[in-house]
Amino acid sequence: MKRFGTFNIFSLIVGFSFLYIPIILLILFSFNESRLVTVWGGFSTKWYAELMQNQGIKDAAWVTIKVAFVSSTMATILGTIAGLVMTRFGNFKGRTLFSGMIYAPMVMPEVIIGLSTLLMFVALAIDRGIFTVTLAHITFSMCYVAVVVQSRMSSYDDSLTEAALDLGCTPFRTFMLITLPIILPAVVSGWLLSFTLSLDDLVIASFTSGPGSTTLPMKIYSMVRLGVTPEINAVSTILVGVVTLGVVTASLIGRRQKQQILKTQHT
Amino acid sequence: MNLTQTNPNFFKSIFNGRNAVIAIPYIWLLLLFLLPFIYVLKISFAETIYARPPYSSLLIWGDSWLPSIKASFDNYLFLFSDSLYIKAYLSSLKIAFISTILTLIIGYSIAYSVARAPNRWRGILLMLVILPFWTSFLIRVYAWIGILKTEGLLNLALMSIGIIEKPLMIMNTDLAVYIGIIYSYLPFMILPLYANLEKMDMSLLEAAADLGCRPFKAFWTVTIPLSIPGIMAGCFLVFIPVMGEFVIPDLLGGSETLMIGKVLWTEFFYNRDWPVASAVAILLLAILVVPIMLYQRSQEKAIS
Numbered sequence: 001m002k003r004f005g006t007f008n009i010f011s012l013i014v015g016f017s018f019l020y021i022p023i024i025l026l027i028l029f030s031f032n033e034s035r036l037v038t039v040w041g042g043f044s045t046k047w048y049a050e051l052m053q054n055q056g057i058k059d060a061a062w063v064t065i066k067v068a069f070v071s072s073t074m075a076t077i078l079g080t081i082a083g084l085v086m087t088r089f090g091n092f093k094g095r096t097l098f099s100g101m102i103y104a105p106m107v108m109p110e111v112i113i114g115l116s117t118l119l120m121f122v123a124l125a126i127d128r129g130i131f132t133v134t135l136a137h138i139t140f141s142m143c144y145v146a147v148v149v150q151s152r153m154s155s156y157d158d159s160l161t162e163a164a165l166d167l168g169c170t171p172f173r174t175f176m177l178i179t180l181p182i183i184l185p186a187v188v189s190g191w192l193l194s195f196t197l198s199l200d201d202l203v204i205a206s207f208t209s210g211p212g213s214t215t216l217p218m219k220i221y222s223m224v225r226l227g228v229t230p231e232i233n234a235v236s237t238i239l240v241g242v243v244t245l246g247v248v249t250a251s252l253i254g255r256r257q258k259q260q261i262l263k264t265q266h267t
Numbered sequence: 268m269n270l271t272q273t274n275p276n277f278f279k280s281i282f283n284g285r286n287a288v289i290a291i292p293y294i295w296l297l298l299l300f301l302l303p304f305i306y307v308l309k310i311s312f313a314e315t316i317y318a319r320p321p322y323s324s325l326l327i328w329g330d331s332w333l334p335s336i337k338a339s340f341d342n343y344l345f346l347f348s349d350s351l352y353i354k355a356y357l358s359s360l361k362i363a364f365i366s367t368i369l370t371l372i373i374g375y376s377i378a379y380s381v382a383r384a385p386n387r388w389r390g391i392l393l394m395l396v397i398l399p400f401w402t403s404f405l406i407r408v409y410a411w412i413g414i415l416k417t418e419g420l421l422n423l424a425l426m427s428i429g430i431i432e433k434p435l436m437i438m439n440t441d442l443a444v445y446i447g448i449i450y451s452y453l454p455f456m457i458l459p460l461y462a463n464l465e466k467m468d469m470s471l472l473e474a475a476a477d478l479g480c481r482p483f484k485a486f487w488t489v490t491i492p493l494s495i496p497g498i499m500a501g502c503f504l505v506f507i508p509v510m511g512e513f514v515i516p517d518l519l520g521g522s523e524t525l526m527i528g529k530v531l532w533t534e535f536f537y538n539r540d541w542p543v544a545s546a547v548a549i550l551l552l553a554i555l556v557v558p559i560m561l562y563q564r565s566q567e568k569a570i571s
Contacts, residue, residue, distance in 0.1 A: 008380035012392070015377035019399050019453065022410035025420060029413065038413065038420055082292035092289055101296040103563040107504060109511020109555070111528045112548050115535060116303035119545065122320045123306050139299040142292065171284060193401070200403040203513055207535075217405050224405070224518060228413050236406040247401050251394050 023240060030233035047234040057235060060219035064199060067130060067215065071137035072194035078138065079145025079194070080187055084179075086146060087153040102147070105140045113140060114207030121208065128210030136208045137198040144197060145190035152186035189250040196243050304552070311545035312338040322541050342546035351530070352547065356554070358525040362441070363509040366448040370505050371498065373449065374456030378497075379490075381457070382464035393461065400454035408447050408518050415443050415519070439521035447515040452508075456501040463497025464490075496565065503562035507555055527551055 030048075034041030051057060082102060085092075105113065117136045121128060160182070164174040180187070202217040209215060216235070223232050313322040325338055346352040381392045399407065414420045415438045422434035437443050467490065475485040491498075513528035520526070527547065534544040 004380075004383045004385065007376075008383055011376040012380045012384070015373065015380075015453075016395055018373075018450065019395070022407065022414060022450070023399070023402065025414065026406070026410040038418060038423055078292050078295055081288060082296075085289050085292060089285065089289060092286075094293070098289075098293055098296070099567055100560070100563050101300050103566050104559050105300060107507040107559060107562055109508055109528060109551065111511050111513050111531045112307075112552060113300075113303075115531065115544060115548050116307045117299065119306040119310055119541070120299075120303040123310075135299060139296070142295070146292070196401050200405070202405050217403065220405055220409070221514075224409050224412070228409075228416070232409065236403070236409065239406060240402055243401050243403070244398060247394070247398050251390075251397070255390070 026233055027237045027240065030230060030237040032230055032233075035230060047230040048238075051231055051234050051238075054231070056214075057216070057219055060214050060216045063130060063213055064216040067134050067137060067205075068195050068198035071134045071141060071198045072191050074134075074138045075141035075194040076145050076187060076191040079142035079190055080149050080183075082142060082146035083149025083153060084175075086150050087156075102143050105143045106147070110201075110203035111207075114204040117204070118207040128208060128213070130209075130213045132208045132210070133205050133213060133215065136204050137194075137201065140204070141194035141197050144193050145187075148190040148193065149183060149186050152183050156182060185253045185256065188253055192246045192250045196246055199239070199243070307545045307548050310542055311342055311549045312340070313542045313545075314339060314341065315540050315542050320541065321539055342542045343550070345543060346546055346550060351525070352527075355525040355527045355530045356550070359510050359512075359527045360554075362444065362448070362526060363506050363512075366445055366452070366509060367502050367506045369445065370449050370452055370456045371502060374453055374460055374501060375494075375498075377453075378457045378460035378464055381461055382467070389465075396454055396457050396461070400458065404451055404514060407451055408514055411443070411447055411450065411519060412438070415446070438519065439524075441520065441524055443519040443521075444516050444524055444526075447519040448509055448512065451515065452505045455504040459500035459504065460494065460497040463494050463500075467493055496569065499565050500562070500569070503558060503565070507558050507562065510555060511551055 029038075029040075031043050031045065032039075032041055033044040033046070082098075086099060086102065113136070117132075117139070118128070121132050126132060156179070160178050161174055164178050165171065169177070200217060201215075202221050205215045206218055206221075209218065216239070220232060220235060223229065309325060310322050313325060315321060316323050323337070377396070381389060381396065384392055412419070416422075417434045417436065417438060419438065421437070422431070425431045426434065437446075471489055471493070472485055475489050476482070480488070511528040511531075512526060513532050516524050516526040516529045517532070520529075531544050531547045531551070534540045534547060
């Protein structure tokens with residue numbers, strides 16, 4: 001039976017062209033000598049040099065990196081616990097609400113999350129700034145980590161934990177010595193996912209940040225509203241590069257994890 | 268039973284290690300995800316005032332020891348009296364519905380082809396799908412501005428080949444919004460579809476073929492019905508967030524593109540009308556609560 005035909009090749013070529021041509025053009029025109037983004041005026045890296053002179057962008061990049069680093073680390077801790085609770089704690093009281101709070105933020109429109117989080121901060125008289133953006137980012141990122149960890153836990157062999165507990169190991173030590181090393185690849189890719197989610201977020205950061213805590217996407221957004229410039233292309237290219245590096249790393253980790261699972265199943 | 272006797276055991280059973288572990292993420296989500304909605308609900312019943320924060324308090328502490336409650340439905344009545352808001356909700360529903368269908372058709376053909384691709388290609392193809400999913404939304408929408416605008420790359424290319432003489436006006440129209448949505452949300456559709464199609468038992472299709480079923484009919488009667496869970500998950504992942512989309516209609520849409528996410532943003536950031544913005548959010552949430560619950564249920568089913 002014919003499995004992979006001309007239709008499949010055609011849809012892959014058209015589909016991936018659609019997904020990649022806009023990004024490739026964006027990267028290409030960041031190396032354009034001309035200020036006009038649609039006319040090729042020769043190769044140049046001057047927009048990157050100009051970017052390095054732009055204090056506003058550098059400040060925003062620094063804020064973004066700090067927020068992304070702290071929020072992804074916290075989200076990974078909370079999300080890993082949440083993923084374990086979802087898979088290994090059976091039917092506790094309020095489980096439906098818990099899983100609702102894990103899945104809803106992943107589809108909930110960002111304007112709603114941003115507005116509601118901000119209104120609570122205002123009502124509680126918490127000053128808006130890096131701190132509030134970080135709190136908001138932890139909250140939606142931890143849900144993604146929880147789902148990643150949960151899907152890893154579904155192929156986790158419970159007898160290992162049981163053996164450790166039977167031999168008198170405390171639950172905490174069992175987690176640190178047995179469970180965590182096994183699910184570590186999922187935890188690491190959860191961290192990388194949280195980091196890029198925080199790096200990319202415009203809407204929630206716009207609501208929850210205050211003066212002096214402008215993030216890079218907010219800065220890019222205000223530049224985009226003024227028009228298309230090669231400088232935006234340059235900063236976008238750097239961001240795309242960072243994310244690509246992260247995704248390739250995560251997928252290599254994932255591949256190694258899959259091979260490990262296969263190995264343990266064979267032995 | 269005596270209360271003093273049961274109490275120690277009762278507390279012991281609550282404050283054990285297991286519950287403490289559950290409590291950490293649970294309390295975090297209650298405080299930072301659920302509690303904020305109560306504030307939105309509360310402020311949607313308040314009045315706009317010129318103050319900081321710009322809304323009136325619902326509880327008025329008068330002379331008596333009990334506060335009086337001053338809530339008004341004015342914000343909601345306002346949403347129904349001004350046709351702008353109703354139009355924006357309906358237009359968001361229409362745009363979200365049409366773009367979900369289009370994304371499903373395009374996403375299905377890609378996911379199906381990736382799932383049927385030779386084994387050694389599949390890993391790299393899947394990574395090519397995931398990569399844009401991780402790349403900034405804002406940047407991917409921005410990339411289309413340079414392509415679609417009147418003096419943009421698409422018009423330049425088409426005019427230099429001679430297909431068109433005058434530039435196409437795509438930028439700042441609904442068409443640009445559809446292109447932006449399909450482009451941005453395509454990976455969200457492909458991933459659950461692929462996860463489903465990859466697991467599909469090929470022997471079922473072989474059985475259908477052996478029994479004389481044409482490939483096209485087998486696709487409609489075997490493949491599609493078996494992939495319904497993937498289709499549902501993908502459609503929810505596209506439809507629900509698109510309903511409240513802000514960035515795409517703001518950057519690619521025109522003045523006549525009405526979407527409720529953009530209306531909410533304008534009310535909040537430009538008009539500084541927090542109570543009306545809250546009412547807009549509550550109504551949007553009311554529309555989305557059923558799809559969100561269906562999505563949650565489909566995901567829970569998928570794990571167990």
